[in-house]
Amino acid sequence: MEILRKILLPVLFPISLIYGLVVYIRNRLYDNHIFLKPAEFKIPLITIGNITVGGTGKTPHTEFLIDTLKTQFKIATLSRGYKRKSKGFVLASIESTTAEIGDEPRQIKQKFPEIIVAVDSNRARGISMLLEKYPDLDVILLDDAFQHRHVKANMSILLIDYSKPLYKDFILPFGNLREQSSEMRRANIIIITKTPKSLKPIDRRIVFTDLKAFPFQDVYFTTFDYGDLVPVFMNEIKNRSITESKDFSVLLVTGIANPKPLQDYLQSFLSEQVKLIKFPDHHQFNTSDIEQIKNKFDEINASKKIIITTEKDAMRLQNFSNIADNLKESWYYIPIKVVFQNNDTDEFNKKIIDYVRKNKTHSFLYTGKN
Known part of the structure; x- marks a missing residue:
């Protein structure tokens, strides 16, 4: 990939400069409410989001927030429903398919059937629809x-992959940033995701120093824990x-941005080499x-073999x-869950809960008028 990028440098770099200028101007117009004003x-x-292309762990971190908030507040999640076939605002049910709402919203609804899950590419419209249907909502998570x-949020969490500072x-397109790295200043909280579990304090300080976070920003480091294997199709089969599967031959099938961490994790337990079939991120499987x-x-050619996917x-x-x-x-x-390093879980949870508790209200669209 790097070789191809160097070959295409004369073409990609000028495009990146133009694209970067457009993004910069757009952000300044929003900042100063010139022609563009967020709802x-x-x-x-x-x-919850990132400014890089590729997976940083948005869905597991969204699920972590849901776990943190669900017992104390009435919550909803709203995302665009990437690669769904439906249009407009869709309210998820337990029967909703990926074609209707997308894979990540379906995963959240299946895991947390008690919470409200909706999709809409127009975030402002989606929020308005949610408030119309559920005026007693306490908080909305925007995935x-x-x-x-287009929407002003007073709590923004930026995720940054540890391996992709x-x-x-x-x-883009020369690099992987959707906007300039300086735009991280809009974040209230920065989470360095996919951090090695064995990260040394000195390496943590180096990352923190290189990040150049602002004094008002809280920085956390998280890693992933993998759970037991769960049957994809047959509920009657036990996890x-x-x-227990160390003597099995494993075929790993993925449609995510970067399967290597999962492949390495599985390989650390298995005696046989993990075989991989890699599809693009959010791949729509066909026959x-x-x-x-x-x-x-x-x-x-093995008597004991299984297929593992995400x-x-x-x-x-x-x-x-x-x-x-x-x-x-x-x-x-194989499910994954977020784990905060340095015993920061309680501190992070308190910040989120305090924010919601201090700002929650059962009200209407704020127009800026008294």
């Missing part, structure tokens, strides 16, 4: 909305521990893909009803 709502809004300036990147997976699985991919795979039973019973997904 304001009299309800706590929390954005993947950091770079969307902003200060070493460049704006299984990955340690040809299922056939490819089946053929690859059949090629594995929880997000499982949401899309469950759309298929015509998969052979022998394949279904061998197919598992």
